[in-house]
Amino acid sequence: MSHLVIAPVLLPFLAGVILLLLRDLPMPSRRRIAATAAIGQIVLAVLLLCAVSGGDILVYALGDWPAPWGIVLVADRLAAWMVLTTALLALFALLYAGSGIDRDGRHFHVLFQMQLFGLSGAFLTGDLFNLFVFFEILLIASYGLLLHGGGAHRVRAGMHYVVLNLLGSTLFLFAAGLFYGVLGTLNFADLAVRIAATPPENLGLVRAAGLMLFGVFALKAALLPLHLWLPAAYASATAPVAALFAIMTKVGAYSILRTHTLLFGPEAGPLADLVQPWLLPAALATLAFGMLGVLAATRLTQQAAYLVVASVGTLLIAFGLGTHDGIAAGLYYLPHSTFAAASLFLLSDAIARRRGASADFFKTSGDIPRAGLWGGLFFISAVLLAGLPPLSGFIGKFMILRAALDHSALPWVWGIVLATALLGLIALARSGSLLFFRSHPDKTEVTNRFSPTSQELVPIIGLLALAIGLTIWAGPASNFARAAATQLLQPEAYIAAVLGGAR
Template sequence: MNHLMAMPVLVPLVAGACLLITFKAPLMTQRLISLGSCSLLALLGIWAVLQAGQHPHTLYYLGNWAPPYGIVLVLDRLSAIMLLLTACLSLIAGLYACRGTDREGAHFHALFQLQLAGINGAFLTGDLFNLFVFFEILLIASYALLLHGGGRARSRAGLHYVIINLVGSALFLFAVGTLYGLTGTLNMADLAVKIALIPAEDQPLLTSAALLLLVVFGVKAALLPLLFWLPRAYSAASAPVAALFAIMTKVGIYAMLRVFHLVFSQGEQPINLTLWEWLWPLSLATLLLGAVGVLGSASLRTMTAYLVIVSVGILLAAISLPGQEMLSSALYYLLHSTCLTATFFLLADLIGKQRYRGYDRFSLVSPLNHRWLLGCLFFIAAISISGLPPFSGFISKLWLIQSAIKAPSGGLLWGLMLLTGLLTLIALSRAGSRWFWRPTTSVSSPLRLDKTSFVLICLMLTTSLVLSLLAEPIIHYLERTAEQILSPDEYIHAVLQSAWLSEAEVVP
């Protein structure tokens, strides 16, 4: 077995445990452990992408117990992409936190690493129960990270965040218990085989379990009507925490792709067809609500939180439509939107620290230091996330629109995407002109601009340009990824192998 498969989970888990044990160590020591872990995860992410490109499915059996009896980790193109994206995002967010955010409360870096362990585990697990376990690990860590630094706004947002996710966790257990009672297994590949052979009298119960999972993943992904916790929680969190949270909704979307295309796609009447029918109108409503929220936001952090909701709506609508091209274009948009929303959370903090009052609120007029420098950053980020050339936003939305036109009912998504882009452009233009174009009074003692934070945001914006310059090889990789997702038989054979498949024909 290739033990590197377990490292994306073990490295942050061990780092988090060490940080908890040595919580009295100097802050610099804690930073070195945390950043060392993030750097190693970035290297492991690159390895994962290369490994998945050469070998369709790489398996790791914990304790050397073969599935479906033992725990298995599965690396394919989709999980490899998500691992690399999470690692790069965590490294930038961790470096940004070291500029002072980690001083605001205790155990920041330990919680940061534990959340990464949960996220990476969710991307690698091949077992539905362990998906629940890793969800709980990342959620428990995110509860504390959201409250890091204290304050009434964070406590209030944290309460709503905890309650809605605890309800989601309870529903997840109900769904998992129902599936286990019906099939006697929770290995995803084995579930796919057993569910295809479920007798007709058990179909209503099976459909109910699938719809429960749709609700659970909808909570994680912030799908309407389960999204109202997100704007308050994300806008109240500290900047590096909110930047890392940009990947959290994508964990829910990943779970939908993995479970619905694999577990519920087999048999003569696949259950995932019913799930897509529910997901399509809800995702369009999510997209529309997110666009209205962007236009009506009172601060840049709140606007960015609604931009996350917009990206969720577009992604879920895209994966609801059939076709390999539609799915691959959605994956490209996932990379773009995650990087850009994380950038905006960091940019909002940098701008807020250069204002004498009001932080990032639009309604308050305040002198702004380094106006032209920050204005250039804001302009580049705005045109990229709005979908204007030459950045990745233009390529991702163009590819999505071209794919949507070919898909049935895709014209509705096409129209809503154009409307959302227009509303986003209006909102960002209004914010930019209010901050950077209006003349402001001069100040006698300007605030110091943190050069490291500025460089980190520039690096995040560079990822948008890199996605554009390397669009051809990235698109080719994503097309193969979409093909792999839509061919679940390969995953099932890789995990269970032919010997077990022949025995699994008889349902207990």
């Protein structure tokens, strides 16, 4: 039993505890500890990815209690892929916070590490109730992070976010309780076995539990019509927090994919493909409405938040196709959309600082100093998000469109994905021209004209470089995504790895 599986869960937890104990240290030392932990997390994630890339499924039984009695952590290709994406994103969000945002409130670094703890745990756990616990950990950290910096608009958005997520947690508990009451287990692998063998009189209950669970994950993923909390919450969070939150909706998408393939996969008998009729239409509607929001946004952070909604829509269209190619396309698109959205959140903060009172609102203002540099970075970010060739957004969307070729919903998928790509292009082109071209020489706001700092440039360029790296190494990345999809569609291997000799 390799301890590597639990390491990405323990490292942020320990770092968070150490940062809490050393809270009186000067800020630069705390930043160094947090950054060291984030780099260590990347190293662990890469090691984990290498360990599972051959197709092995690593199982870690906590306290050495064998499944299905004990809680297990399971690392397969999908989990390692998600942990690595999170770790890379977290490092750059953390570096950007080092530009002074972490001084706006207390315990920023502690909450940040706890958020990473919850995220890694949610990706690696192999137990439904444990997933609930990790959801609560990442949510309670996210409540603190969302309110970081204070202010009336954050409190207002935070109230909605907290109440909605508490309702989601209640629903999650109802679903988990129902699963346990009917099937007598909470272990994913054991659930998969027992769902397939559900006696006919219990089918309704299991179906209800499965759909409740889907509702909870759809709320986390901001799937239409449960997306209304997202734009306000993300647009009012500070930039590094909003950038980190770019992965939060993907936790919901990950959970939908995991339950969809493992619990309600083709082997699940009468309950096979339980959410299939709901997922694709909801995802298509999410993409369409998200992109309308992008068009209607009045400020850049709001636009970035709606782009997150649209990217969740695109991602779940890929997963909703339910085919091997669809899931592979989605898994390639997932890190791309995370990095691109995060870079836009960071960029909009950097741009807002330089526009004085106009902040990131779409209205004419004084010239931005070094507009060429910021405009160039915005251009790359916009090309990524709009899905234009030659960058990874295009490759991801192309893979999704190609995966839809044999699907009965082909006209819907192609129509909506291509039409929204055009809308996104128009909206981003308009934002760019308003922010960078329609400015006037302004001599009043001299105080805001500071030059770019490395704390701003390194994270933004780093995130864009990751997305460009996904373009250059699209071959290996998409091969890995395909291998992960193959593994997901063969749940027997997962079940055998977890239950092993227990059955």
